[in-house]
Amino acid sequence: MSKVKVGLVQMTCSADKSVNLQKAMDGVKQAAKDGAQIVCLQELFTSLYFCDVEDYENFKLAEPIPGPSTDALQKLAGELGVVIIASLFEKRAQGLYHNTTAVIDADGSYLGKYRKMHIPDDPAYYEKFYFTPGDLGYKVWNTKFAKIGVLICWDQWYPEAARITALMGAEILFYPTAIGWATAQDEETNTEQYGAWQTIQRSHAVANGVHVVSVNRVGLEQNGAMKFWGGSFVSNPFGTVLYKASHDAEEIKVLELDLEKTDRYRTHWPFMRDRRIDSYQPITKRFIDE
Secondary structure, three states: OOEEEEEEEEOOOOOOHHHHHHHHHHHHHHHHHOOOOEEEEOOOOOOOOHHHOOOHHHHHHOEOOOOHHHHHHHHHHHHHOOEEEEEEEEEEEOOEEEEEEEEEOOOOOEEEEEEOOOOOOEOOEOHHHOOOOOOOOOOEEEOOOOEEEEOOHHHHHOHHHHHHHHHOOOOEEEEEEOOEEEOOOOHHHHHHHHHHHHHHHHHHHHHHOOEEEEEEOEEEEOOOOEEEEOOOEEEOOOOOEEEEOOOOOOEEEEEEEEOOHHHHHHHHOOOOOOOOHHHOHHHHOOOOOO
């Protein structure tokens, strides 16, 4: 299909998993009603962002994938005829957990999952305590409406991840995300951080000639210490922002993307043609010492 309608569900979360799941499903329903064919949910949408602390109790939030949440979402996808991209806390085995996104096709079938490859460890984002780095590699899926690639939050800062996923044939890159500002932080720093976050993802769109869809959570969490900055957005294959959500409100947005633009931009700006793959071996090194 040359044109596809994508839905973004930017929402707040509570401490109740069942309430969050239902809220996300209601968002999918609204997006489908508005014409969406592929709907992307934000990172770890079934809970508050729990990685602000290292607490063993939080492992109880995890579930197998496939599991209860994907079962409910598969049923919903089949009923609505939409593709659903669902970021969940995966319990793979006793003591082994991942930050994982499941992809469900429009007939309700489970297509597979991507496990977050890049795991941050920063103040209020202690993800290395919870998540084992992904071991499935980068992934693309042939859904009913488009061939899509999914990366997760911290992955969005790495051009290598976007490039590999695009080289595998992804027509759209989706980034479920959970990122915010410390409420004690000044506005100048907030603006700079959001600008960097959006710019790096738009650069992936330009370098690879594909649409980028980034879906972030919104709202105050961590007892008011963290404001998740929302700002979900869609970029065309040349970095133009087609839509940007607010930093404060829950939003459900549906946007039509013309996938034929990939060929146009890649032809007129032939970055893919001019890649010097014979010279890129050093990229696999941690650092190049003189």
